[in-house]
Amino acid sequence: MKANIKAKKSKTDPYAGERLKQSHFHPRQAELNLREAWSSWNGYKFADYYYDEEYEYFCIRNSCATYDICPMQKYSLSGADAEAILNRMVTRDITKLKQDRVTYVCWCTDEGRLVDDGTIFKLGPDSFLLTCGSPSLAWLRKSAFGFDDVQIVDLSDDIAALSFQGPTTCEVLKKMGLEGIETLKPFNIMHFDIAGSSDQPLMVSRTGFTGDLGYELWIVPELALTLWDALYEAGDDYGIQPYGEAATNMARLEAGFIMPGMEFNEALKTIHYKYDQTPFELNLDWLVDFKKPHFNGRSALLKERDQGSEYRLVKLDIEGNKPAEESYLYAEEGCETEIGYVTSAMWSPVVKANIALAMIKSKYLKGDIWAEIYYGKELRHHNKVVRCQMQETPFWSPDRARATPPLAF
Amino acid sequence: MRVNLPQYDNIIIGAGHNGLVCAAYLAKKGQSVLVLEASDTLGGLAATREFYPGYKIAVAHSLSHFSPQIVSDLNLTDHGFKSGAPMPTIGLDLQGKHVVVTRDTVRGVTDKDASSYTDYLQLLERFANMLSPFWLKTMPRIGSKKLKDLTTFAQLGLKLRLLGKEDMGEFMRVATLPARDLMDENFDNDLLKAVLSWDGLIGSKMAPRSPNATVLAMLYRMSGEHNGASSIPQGGIESLINALHQVIATAGGQVQRHSPVAKINVQGDSNGLQATGVELADGTVLTAGRVISSADPKRTFLQLVGVENLEIEFSNRINRLRSDGYVAKLHLALDGLPHFNGIDIPDGRMIIAPKMDSIEFAFDNAKYGESPEQPVMEMMLPSLRDASLAPEGKHLLSAHIMYVPHSLKGGWTAQAKASLQELVIDTIAQYAPELRQQIIHAELLTPEDIERSHHVTGGHWHHTELSMDQMLMMRPTYEAAQYSTPIPGLFLCGAGSHPGGGLMGGPGHNAARHILGAK
Ligand SMILES: Cc1cc2nc3c(=O)[nH]c(=O)nc-3n(C[C@H](O)[C@H](O)[C@H](O)COP(=O)(O)OP(=O)(O)OC[C@H]3O[C@@H](n4cnc5c(N)ncnc54)[C@H](O)[C@@H]3O)c2cc1C
Numbered sequence: 010m011k012a013n014i015k016a017k018k019s020k021t022d023p024y025a026g027e028r029l030k031q032s033h034f035h036p037r038q039a040e041l042n043l044r045e046a047w048s049s050w051n052g053y054k055f056a057d058y059y060y061d062e063e064y065e066y067f068c069i070r071n072s073c074a075t076y077d078i079c080p081m082q083k084y085s086l087s088g089a090d091a092e093a094i095l096n097r098m099v100t101r102d103i104t105k106l107k108q109d110r111v112t113y114v115c116w117c118t119d120e121g122r123l124v125d126d127g128t129i130f131k132l133g134p135d136s137f138l139l140t141c142g143s144p145s146l147a148w149l150r151k152s153a154f155g156f157d158d159v160q161i162v163d164l165s166d167d168i169a170a171l172s173f174q175g176p177t178t179c180e181v182l183k184k185m186g187l188e189g190i191e192t193l194k195p196f197n198i199m200h201f202d203i204a205g206s207s208d209q210p211l212m213v214s215r216t217g218f219t220g221d222l223g224y225e226l227w228i229v230p231e232l233a234l235t236l237w238d239a240l241y242e243a244g245d246d247y248g249i250q251p252y253g254e255a256a257t258n259m260a261r262l263e264a265g266f267i268m269p270g271m272e273f274n275e276a277l278k279t280i281h282y283k284y285d286q287t288p289f290e291l292n293l294d295w296l297v298d299f300k301k302p303h304f305n306g307r308s309a310l311l312k313e314r315d316q317g318s319e320y321r322l323v324k325l326d327i328e329g330n331k332p333a334e335e336s337y338l339y340a341e342e343g344c345e346t347e348i349g350y351v352t353s354a355m356w357s358p359v360v361k362a363n364i365a366l367a368m369i370k371s372k373y374l375k376g377d378i379w380a381e382i383y384y385g386k387e388l389r390h391h392n393k394v395v396r397c398q399m400q401e402t403p404f405w406s407p408d409r410a411r412a413t414p415p416l417a418f
Numbered sequence: 419m420r421v422n423l424p425q426y427d428n429i430i431i432g433a434g435h436n437g438l439v440c441a442a443y444l445a446k447k448g449q450s451v452l453v454l455e456a457s458d459t460l461g462g463l464a465a466t467r468e469f470y471p472g473y474k475i476a477v478a479h480s481l482s483h484f485s486p487q488i489v490s491d492l493n494l495t496d497h498g499f500k501s502g503a504p505m506p507t508i509g510l511d512l513q514g515k516h517v518v519v520t521r522d523t524v525r526g527v528t529d530k531d532a533s534s535y536t537d538y539l540q541l542l543e544r545f546a547n548m549l550s551p552f553w554l555k556t557m558p559r560i561g562s563k564k565l566k567d568l569t570t571f572a573q574l575g576l577k578l579r580l581l582g583k584e585d586m587g588e589f590m591r592v593a594t595l596p597a598r599d600l601m602d603e604n605f606d607n608d609l610l611k612a613v614l615s616w617d618g619l620i621g622s623k624m625a626p627r628s629p630n631a632t633v634l635a636m637l638y639r640m641s642g643e644h645n646g647a648s649s650i651p652q653g654g655i656e657s658l659i660n661a662l663h664q665v666i667a668t669a670g671g672q673v674q675r676h677s678p679v680a681k682i683n684v685q686g687d688s689n690g691l692q693a694t695g696v697e698l699a700d701g702t703v704l705t706a707g708r709v710i711s712s713a714d715p716k717r718t719f720l721q722l723v724g725v726e727n728l729e730i731e732f733s734n735r736i737n738r739l740r741s742d743g744y745v746a747k748l749h750l751a752l753d754g755l756p757h758f759n760g761i762d763i764p765d766g767r768m769i770i771a772p773k774m775d776s777i778e779f780a781f782d783n784a785k786y787g788e789s790p791e792q793p794v795m796e797m798m799l800p801s802l803r804d805a806s807l808a809p810e811g812k813h814l815l816s817a818h819i820m821y822v823p824h825s826l827k828g829g830w831t832a833q834a835k836a837s838l839q840e841l842v843i844d845t846i847a848q849y850a851p852e853l854r855q856q857i858i859h860a861e862l863l864t865p866e867d868i869e870r871s872h873h874v875t876g877g878h879w880h881h882t883e884l885s886m887d888q889m890l891m892m893r894p895t896y897e898a899a900q901y902s903t904p905i906p907g908l909f910l911c912g913a914g915s916h917p918g919g920g921l922m923g924g925p926g927h928n929a930a931r932h933i934l935g936a937k
């Protein structure tokens with residue numbers, strides 16, 4: 010008896026609960042994570058890269074690759090008040106969203122500071138799925154206070170989701186047997202039976218975070234590996250490859266998408282006054298619909314629209330080839346007037362330019378912009394001051410990302 | 419968006435005294451005003467109603483700090499309002515050793531306590547005088563750099579300085595002190611301590627040991643005509659409500675009973691939201707340039723406006739307002755004048771609370787959702803001051819019973835009410851042995867009853883707790899603390915706004931001034 014108890018004890022994990030959770034795709038991803046380059050996202054074990062970040066980046070841009078979005082937060086809102094709750098919460102007009110469509114949204118505090126961004130899927134007249142980067146249940150509950158008819162369910166752990174991005178993705182999905190996938194337009198949703206799963210179909214949305222052609226695949230956890238295997242079989246000839254955080258970060262920067270912890274600090278987690286951002290500062294004006302009579306933060310944002318924002322997020326094309334990571338920006342080559350800071354920077358292989366996103370004080374937007382770049386060379390520190398050019402259009406926005414049907418390969 | 423001109427400049431929700439005061443000021447300035455009252459009588463918690471044939475009383479049975487300035491601004495005396503003489507406060511003692519407090523003196527205590535009382539009173543009066551201008555002022559907005567707001571801040575600072583160094587320090591020390599400490603510092607007599615702490619506690623969810631705003635509540639009350647002592651106007655509380663009604667009518671304003679507002683209409687277009695009027699329970703839609711609500715903040719925002727028109731954090735703040743009432747009322751229709759041991763004529767405000775612990779223990783019960791085992795109360799025989807309240811030769815007793823929770827564990831069943839009623843009557847009968855035989859009819863109103871009958875969330879004395887976190891520029895909460903609200907065209911004017919509840923008129927007066935100033 011005694012020995013038995015002892016044996017049991019030694020088997021219980023004293024760190025249970027502290028360990029990272031494994032994604033529904035973990036068995037396959039672990040096998041392909043040749044470099045064991047794990048970090049974490051929302052408590053999940055999450056790959057920075059699997060083999061090589063540049064290689065994975067080129068897979069996204071030249072063929073196809075998968076990115077695990079199981080750790081992304083997913084909330085189902087259903088009931089007669091679901092639409093009203095979301096519509097009051099986000100800055101966009103959700104009443105215009107049609108069924109089986111997805112829209113990109115952001116939401117703010119009462120003071121008009123950005124809480125988070127994400128996507129809303131309209132799955133039925135009274136049924137929505139909200140996805141976002143950080144846990145948001147508390148804010149959703151607060152937003153739902155005072156409404157009667159809504160059920161909010163945190164499905165974050167209960168949906169297996171995989172982002173599938175790159176120019177050949179449509180072709181691969183066709184090969185996998187998703188009939189008619191080529192008719193799916195950007196931000197639309199379709200459902201497919203796979204492995205006889207008619208009651209729990211695969212949901213496919215033409216969405217992504219790379220600025221390229223791409224899809225997101227949503228399925229019950231029990232079918233996660235079935236989906237993976239079918240996809241990898243179909244994609245074999247196309248060099249299908251998983252990619253991690255590093256390649257995502259490159260692709261999204263080229264597409265000009267903002268990232269929490271880089272471009273913005275979530276308002277509910279910000280301690281210092283105004284160290285968070287507003288949608289206008291982040292260049293998300295197009296998401297703020299003042300035709301809508303009320304949404305959270307509206308009066309603060311209206312005031313900002315009329316009086317001007319303190320900062321503005323801009324795209325910079327920077328001289329030379331040294332990434333301007335964490336650079337300060339100045340109004341002159343002599344670095345006398347500090348006018349802003351770089352939030353993300355990289356040498357873009359596909360655009361062949363030294364690009365960056367940066368926050369610049371609005372009043373300096375019209376003048377010259379200089380970046381002071383620090384870089385290392387064999388353990389020595391160097392710096393140089395280079396000229397930056399502001400760019401209006403996204404660095405990377407190929408027609409193929411929008412074409413329906415997409416190009417065949 | 420709005421095609422037609424609104425029917426009224428102002429629609430005021432609720433004909434409690436604050437709604438009426440606000441209406442009176444606006445009407446006198448030539449504005450068109452419609453006051454909509456849900457009930458069949460005017461006055462809100464101060465509405466006089468017949469609870470038994472021939473016997474009338476209002477939930478709020480006496481005045482303690484109705485603003486003399488409002489009386490004079492509105493010429494209320496020309497409309498039949500005449501203030502009454504102050505009543506002594508009598509702390510009842512089972513052995514007949516009552517403590518009697520009048521404006522300047524206290525009887526029934528040692529010489530030491532009596533002389534301490536003089537010093538204590540003088541100090542409190544200096545504090546009360548310093549604060550009194552601020553009860554009738556709009557509080558500054560937090561973070562505002564507007565001259566008006568800065569001036570109010572500066573005035574408060576100056577007033578504090580003018581107290582002198584010693585008093586200023588003492589004020590800062592005493593302002594948030596638990597009543598118990600203040601009393602223990604000054605007096606020996608247990609009954610006296612209980613009686614003097616009473617006025618800081620009544621209506622709140624606080625007891626003598628609670629550090630918070632009980633001293634400030636006492637000072638607030640002392641802004642009244644008789645230094646906070648209770649009085650009943652000649653002609654009863656009704657005469658005050660009637661006078662206010664007359665001022666409004668004379669100035670061309672309208673007051674409509676039986677008109678419960680179901681909804682504050684908020685219209686939205688690309689210019690944002692705007693309160694455009696109200697919809698009555700019967701579906702009638704009325705439009706106005708402004709909607710001014712004297713209903714409590716929770717009711718106003720969460721029921722009448724609806725969260726879909728409000729900000730998320732703001733709605734949650736309103737929801738968090740503490741507004742559970744802890745005062746029940748007992749009304750007794752009596753066959754004659756009851757005799758209280760050791761008192762010739764019970765023509766005062768009598769308090770049953772032998773010591774501060776009696777109050778504290780009753781509160782302890784209530785904190786956990788229980789009815790008090792030994793209730794504490796204040797009571798009076800208003801018919802001694804206003805003969806019209808009872809048939810000739812008969813009398814009525816009105817009592818405020820403290821620490822009766824709005825949400826009783828197990829709910830307010832008929833049984834729970836009946837046993838509390840009996841307990842309260844037994845408690846009183848310890849001091850007035852023949853009382854039971856004189857009772858013709860008894861009525862007990864729990865906070866839950868008052869919530870229902872008077873349309874006040876929680877049945878709360880102040881509509882929402884008058885505590886540090888919910889007073890001054892935080893009342894009821896920031897973004898709604900200066901009578902205006904996040905919704906253009908919607909204003910507040912009831913007890914839930916600064917300075918707070920009690921029959922005082924401050925919120926109604928301040929709201930009107932703010933609105934007229936904002937024009
Ligand atoms: C038990 C008790 C005893 C008290 N005793 C005293 C006392 O002796 N002395 C004293 O000074 N103070 C006393 N008070 C406090 C005082 O009565 C209140 O603080 C004060 O009356 C509040 O006045 P008001 O005008 O702001 O609100 P109220 O008097 O509450 O008036 C609000 C009015 O709005 C109406 N209303 C609400 N919703 C709607 C709607 N949707 N449509 C139309 N009308 C609506 C209500 O019917 C009500 O008439 C007592 C309070 C309580 C609870």
